[in-house]
Amino acid sequence: MQNVLQVIIAGLTSGAIYALVALSYNVIFGASGVLNFAQGNLLMAGTMVGAGLYGQYRWPVLAALAASVAFGALLAAVEEWLAVRPALSRGQGAVGWVVATLGFAIVLQAGFSIVMGPDSRAFPSIVNEAPHHVGGAVFSYEQVMLVTVALGVGFVLDQFYRRTRLGWALTAIAHDQEAAAMRGIPVARLARAAFALGGALAALSGFLAAPLIGAAPTLGFGYALAGFVAAAAGGIPDIRGAVLGGFAVGLIQATGVWWFGAQYSNLVVFGVLIAVLSLRPQGLLGRRAVRMV
Amino acid sequence: MKASNTERLTPVGVGWRSWLMQGVLVALLALGPERLARVISLVTSTVTFPLTREISVAGNRYEVFNLELLMVYLIAVIGLNLLMQVGLLSVGHTAPFAVGAYFVGIATVKYHWPFYGALAAAAAVTGVLGLALGIPSLRLGIFTFAMVTLGYAMVAMDLANGWQSLTGGGEGLAGVTLPKPFDTPNTFYWLLALVLAATYVVARNYIRSPLGRAAAAVSANPVAAQSVGINVHVPKLRAFALASAFAGVAGGLYAALLGFIAPDSFTLDLAVLLVLMVLLGGGGTIAGPIVGAIILFRIPLAAAKVTSQPGQWSLLIYGAVLLASVHFFPRGIMSGWAALRRWLPHEKAAERLERRRPEVRGMLERVSLELPSVLEVSGISKNLSGVQALRSIDLSLAPGTIHALIGPNGSGKTTLLNIMSGYLEPDTGDVRLLGQDVRHWPVHRRARLGLARTFQTPYTFEDATCRDNVLVALDLHRRYDAVSNVLRLPPAFREERRQYKRALTLLEAVGLGNEFTTPAGQLAPGERRLLELARVLALEPKVVLMDEPVAGLTSHEIDEFEGAIRALRDAGIAVLLVEHHVDFVLRLADTVTVMDFGKVIARGDPEKVRVDPAVLSAYLGQPEESLPDELELPVGATAVEDELEAPFRNAEAPAEEPETSSSP
Numbered sequence: 001m002q003n004v005l006q007v008i009i010a011g012l013t014s015g016a017i018y019a020l021v022a023l024s025y026n027v028i029f030g031a032s033g034v035l036n037f038a039q040g041n042l043l044m045a046g047t048m049v050g051a052g053l054y055g056q057y058r059w060p061v062l063a064a065l066a067a068s069v070a071f072g073a074l075l076a077a078v079e080e081w082l083a084v085r086p087a088l089s090r091g092q093g094a095v096g097w098v099v100a101t102l103g104f105a106i107v108l109q110a111g112f113s114i115v116m117g118p119d120s121r122a123f124p125s126i127v128n129e130a131p132h133h134v135g136g137a138v139f140s141y142e143q144v145m146l147v148t149v150a151l152g153v154g155f156v157l158d159q160f161y162r163r164t165r166l167g168w169a170l171t172a173i174a175h176d177q178e179a180a181a182m183r184g185i186p187v188a189r190l191a192r193a194a195f196a197l198g199g200a201l202a203a204l205s206g207f208l209a210a211p212l213i214g215a216a217p218t219l220g221f222g223y224a225l226a227g228f229v230a231a232a233a234g235g236i237p238d239i240r241g242a243v244l245g246g247f248a249v250g251l252i253q254a255t256g257v258w259w260f261g262a263q264y265s266n267l268v269v270f271g272v273l274i275a276v277l278s279l280r281p282q283g284l285l286g287r288r289a290v291r292m293v
Numbered sequence: 294m295k296a297s298n299t300e301r302l303t304p305v306g307v308g309w310r311s312w313l314m315q316g317v318l319v320a321l322l323a324l325g326p327e328r329l330a331r332v333i334s335l336v337t338s339t340v341t342f343p344l345t346r347e348i349s350v351a352g353n354r355y356e357v358f359n360l361e362l363l364m365v366y367l368i369a370v371i372g373l374n375l376l377m378q379v380g381l382l383s384v385g386h387t388a389p390f391a392v393g394a395y396f397v398g399i400a401t402v403k404y405h406w407p408f409y410g411a412l413a414a415a416a417a418v419t420g421v422l423g424l425a426l427g428i429p430s431l432r433l434g435i436f437t438f439a440m441v442t443l444g445y446a447m448v449a450m451d452l453a454n455g456w457q458s459l460t461g462g463g464e465g466l467a468g469v470t471l472p473k474p475f476d477t478p479n480t481f482y483w484l485l486a487l488v489l490a491a492t493y494v495v496a497r498n499y500i501r502s503p504l505g506r507a508a509a510a511v512s513a514n515p516v517a518a519q520s521v522g523i524n525v526h527v528p529k530l531r532a533f534a535l536a537s538a539f540a541g542v543a544g545g546l547y548a549a550l551l552g553f554i555a556p557d558s559f560t561l562d563l564a565v566l567l568v569l570m571v572l573l574g575g576g577g578t579i580a581g582p583i584v585g586a587i588i589l590f591r592i593p594l595a596a597a598k599v600t601s602q603p604g605q606w607s608l609l610i611y612g613a614v615l616l617a618s619v620h621f622f623p624r625g626i627m628s629g630w631a632a633l634r635r636w637l638p639h640e641k642a643a644e645r646l647e648r649r650r651p652e653v654r655g656m657l658e659r660v661s662l663e664l665p666s667v668l669e670v671s672g673i674s675k676n677l678s679g680v681q682a683l684r685s686i687d688l689s690l691a692p693g694t695i696h697a698l699i700g701p702n703g704s705g706k707t708t709l710l711n712i713m714s715g716y717l718e719p720d721t722g723d724v725r726l727l728g729q730d731v732r733h734w735p736v737h738r739r740a741r742l743g744l745a746r747t748f749q750t751p752y753t754f755e756d757a758t759c760r761d762n763v764l765v766a767l768d769l770h771r772r773y774d775a776v777s778n779v780l781r782l783p784p785a786f787r788e789e790r791r792q793y794k795r796a797l798t799l800l801e802a803v804g805l806g807n808e809f810t811t812p813a814g815q816l817a818p819g820e821r822r823l824l825e826l827a828r829v830l831a832l833e834p835k836v837v838l839m840d841e842p843v844a845g846l847t848s849h850e851i852d853e854f855e856g857a858i859r860a861l862r863d864a865g866i867a868v869l870l871v872e873h874h875v876d877f878v879l880r881l882a883d884t885v886t887v888m889d890f891g892k893v894i895a896r897g898d899p900e901k902v903r904v905d906p907a908v909l910s911a912y913l914g915q916p917e918e919s920l921p922d923e924l925e926l927p928v929g930a931t932a933v934e935d936e937l938e939a940p941f942r943n944a945e946a947p948a949e950e951p952e953t954s955s956s957p
Contacts, residue, residue, distance in 0.1 A: 035436040087619045094435045096619055098382055099572065102439070103615025106565060110609035118605060175678070217605075221443060221561065228440050263455035270444040277429040277437070 005137035015250020016150035020205035021227025022242035024198040030174040030237040031194030038105035040224025046206025047215035072203020073196040080195035113217035120216035154243035235283025326482035327352030330360040341595035372539020377576030379532040380512030385446025389419040389537040391559040393544025408472035419541025427533040453556040465555025502778040503768040517752035519736035521766040575625020667867040673722035690867040700888035743835035751821035755814030763796040766831035
């Protein structure tokens with residue numbers, strides 16, 4: 001990590017992961033009004049399932065990827081059914097769903113470490129190509145792939161929300177759940193679908209990032225935090241904001257680590273969070289919402 | 294009746310029940326380390342019996358240590374409870390705990406500070422850190438706050454690991470000693486007992502004081518809390534600072550108890566365990582966290598006996614209990630009492646109705662104002678997500694008059710009310726209250742200046758008693774500060790007694806005297822309106838804005854309300870009445886303003902407005918025809934009515950992260 005280019009590459013790579021997690025937060029929040037505490041642990045599930053199927057049992061990479069993503073979607077749908085829906089329907093307010101999703105996140109972390117062991121696992125590389133060297137800096141295909149996928153998913157989601165009927169329906173829900181329901185939008189079904197999509201996205205980012213970050217039951221909450229910082233910096237639930245916020249947080253973190261050392265990476269992310277909350281609580285692209293009470 | 298009144302008027306926390314509970318606690322602590330360790334180990338190991346198949350009744354070193362560890366946790370948990378009382382969740386309460394532990398450890402070992410000085414400084418440092426983090430993060434919702442606490446815990450651990458020269462890094466910091474004269478394991482117990490008792494008393498007094506009432510109000514209904522003059526950020530900030538300081542003290546005692554601290558001691562499991570202890574017992578109750586802590590305390594120890602991965606198994610249990618709590622005991626097991634009482638036979642609302650005779654006339658101090666208008670808006674326009682809700686509205690309320698605001702659904706009446714009371718800011722125009730420009734003032738400041746309002750659906754603090762619902766508003770005029778209230782200094786305590794009397798008088802005035810200790814959530818809809826009225830009277834307002842005060846009331850209740858509103862006017866208060874019940878309005882109002890599509894279409898005395906062609910056409914779509922005596926709204930109005938109410942619903946909506954949310 002001596003040269004600036006290397007720092008930028010590192011920042012873009014982790015930024016891509018944060019952007020994907022931020023996108024998954026936003027997809028779920030938009031449709032359900034819930035910020036899912038388990039989002040980082042769904043990413044973790046993607047790394048662990050991938051490490052099992054692809055690393056241990058040697059499945060073909062695409063099959064393992066598909067299975068991880070499907071499993072992430074399933075887990076999130078189960079979470080919606082088991083934890084979120086009951087909390088919302090019992091009218092406990094925000095405390096209810098925060099407690100419920102936190103409980104689910106903890107169950108995921110403990111469950112994976114009991115079933116697959118608490119230790120970090122190496123994850124074999126997905127693309128067997130030698131790393132590239134550019135101007136004294138090194139990067140791998142996995143890094144390029146992550147950045148591309150983050151940008152691609154962001155673009156597709158942006159188009160989806162802007163151009164499709166389903167996207168409009170989801171936008172309507174994000175705006176006003178009751179009004180949307182009154183106009184015949186199946187709010188409850190779309191909320192569960194959004195959870196599944198958010199879970200799939202988190203697991204996808206976990207699987208793709210695993211060759212770089214490894215697979216471990218404990219890595220969830222760190223990504224939950226960094227991804228949330230990215231989403232908040234971009235302005236929840238703005239799709240472009242999430243991508244922008246993700247890369248911004250990644251680059252700032254990489255710079256901070258370069259200056260202060262790797263042990264302060266959380267401190268840098270935390271600093272970004274406090275700065276965003278102090279200076280621009282609505283996020284970079286967020287409009288200051290009409291505070292209606 | 295007299296005797297029961299005296300008892301009812303004794304401020305909570307000094308009645309015989311409360312003395313009994315405190316007597317039991319003192320007696321338990323007075324048992325001393327070995328005997329209490331026997332009791333506690335028996336109780337806690339009974340809970341974990343299904344896991345470990347063993348029950349421990351021992352007063353040995355090991356169990357005394359366990360007891361002392363439990364007491365340390367209790368100090369932190371009692372603090373955390375204050376945070377959860379205001380409706381917040383800290384997922385990283387290990388952070389202030391660790392900061393306190395390291396602070397005391399480093400100060401005593403490396404800089405040879407005296408232990409007690411270091412402990413006090415640790416409380417101050419963690420409290421100030423709590424304030425510093427709370428200020429930016431508490432403006433947003435509970436999730437953002439939970440994330441900030443999670444980050445706080447991660448950063449604290451990184452620093453503990455990384456700043457080796459100070460903290461000893463991963464190897465930890467050894468050599469923290471027990472302070473004299475409590476320097477053996479058995480005598481250290483007495484220091485813990487002392488601190489724990491002090492913590493308990495402070496927390497109990499806090500919860501029962503105006504501060505605790507405000508905190509509970511903010512948690513139960515932030516919109517209504519603002520309307521009685523509470524700045525919703527202040528109780529949150531106060532609670533986080535207090536909770537952090539308590540955790541800091543607990544951490545300092547922990548460092549001494551263990552003699553050694555390392556980053557491994559402050560894991561996620563511990564943070565979750567602390568939260569769960571409060572949640573299981575019931576956040577915001579006084580006994581809840583103690584019960585929760587005793588039940589859960591031994592689970593990590595039990596897990597360590599039966600598996601090789603104790604941390605993971607106890608985490609799994611915590612996660613499962615968290616999930617179960619949402620389903621089965623959202624308010625903790627101590628709320629079982631309240632649920633039980635609801636099942637016991639009690640007087641039904643309908644029976645109570647018979648006895649009610651509201652008479653508020655004598656309650657009101659005469660307000661005399663020299664101003665021509667108390668509240669005045671001019672040129673108000675407001676666009677609500679693309680809909681022009683208000684176009685250049687002027688309205689002025691004179692003291693001692695009733696001004697009615699009527700108009701078809703969707704005409705912008707509630708929006709105007711929201712702008713007047715401060716829930717919405719107008720795009721253009723001025724709002725003047727008692728001659729002051731209050732356009733940018735938040736709700737609570739306007740309330741303190743003398744603006745009160747009621748809501749379309751009555752907003753009460755459901756879990757709180759009728760008494761507390763009124764006290765929250767009476768607290769606005771309290772003279773004594775927070776510290777003397779929490780310490781229960783005699784003048785503050787006498788004031789509390791006076792406030793209780795005043796609350797009872799007000800509740801009697803609106804006819805709810807017998808519901809003094811009934812939770813507001815158990816009242817019938819009409820009674821909630823009366824409770825809201827009592828709360829408004831408690832504010833001693835100069836202006837009262839009422840949003841459909843008689844919607845959903847029976848004709849008998851409407852008559853009761855009519856008298857109350859007249860009494861407000863006769864006391865010199867300016868009343869604005871938004872109402873659909875036209876008959877009622879025309880009977881009461883001195884001036885009527887009619888709105889349609891965000892514009893004023895008519896204004897004048899009731900008789901003039903009654904026959905105004907523009908009004909007739911707006912209401913009936915049939916110009917040039919006189920109004921029938923009993924004017925009813927067109928059928929199908931309810932759907933639109935819902936939309937009118939929608940802005941208020943957002944306040945209670947599950948997704949409460951309004952500041953970061955926006956529509957793409």
